[in-house]
Amino acid sequence: MQEKDPWKLYREAIKEWQKNFIEVLGEWREKFKEWKEQAKEEISKGSIPPLPPLPDIPRISSVRIRGERSNVIASRINNEDLNKIDMLIEAGLFETRSEAVAFLVNEGIRARQDLIEKVSSAIEEIREIRHQAEERIKKLRRELGLAESKESGRFCPHCGKDLTSLPDNIRICPYCGYKL
Numbered sequence: 001m002q003e004k005d006p007w008k009l010y011r012e013a014i015k016e017w018q019k020n021f022i023e024v025l026g027e028w029r030e031k032f033k034e035w036k037e038q039a040k041e042e043i044s045k046g047s048i049p050p051l052p053p054l055p056d057i058p059r060i061s062s063v064r065i066r067g068e069r070s071n072v073i074a075s076r077i078n079n080e081d082l083n084k085i086d087m088l089i090e091a092g093l094f095e096t097r098s099e100a101v102a103f104l105v106n107e108g109i110r111a112r113q114d115l116i117e118k119v120s121s122a123i124e125e126i127r128e129i130r131h132q133a134e135e136r137i138k139k140l141r142r143e144l145g146l147a148e149s150k151e152s153g154r155f156c157p158h159c160g161k162d163l164t165s166l167p168d169n170i171r172i173c174p175y176c177g178y179k180l
Contacts (some may be wrong), residue, residue, distance in 0.1 A: 017092070025055065032052055057092040084165070085097055159176040159178065163180075
């Protein structure tokens, strides 16, 4: 069974929300019209009836975009952007700032897929060049008869980089961030 596209699910949820919102708003407008008629009569008698209560705006059903969101990123944004995010929440499109920001980030990534592909290609080239350089250094060390075995020095168990020139109290590899 093929899994549904999360964006399609989200668009469907937004359409459902719009339908519910229009329905709730229509019901409230009818109540407001009735209130206006009643108010005209009551005002002539010297009183004003209470306004009908504002409707509960329906919320979008919880639809996860691209599976579960488990990564936390702290970010600073300006007041204008924060106000727009809060406006989306107030309108009922999202329940939390986190949901709104995750949606907007995902939309931004999708909108700039061309940039992502260019960067991805450049990163792959950089990694390949780095790998080739490391291989050339290993070959040069062998040709010069320099020690290459891991027993002759300290090496990162994750990336294999030589750590012998670093202080003995280093607990994190400065090359790959691996906890030693």
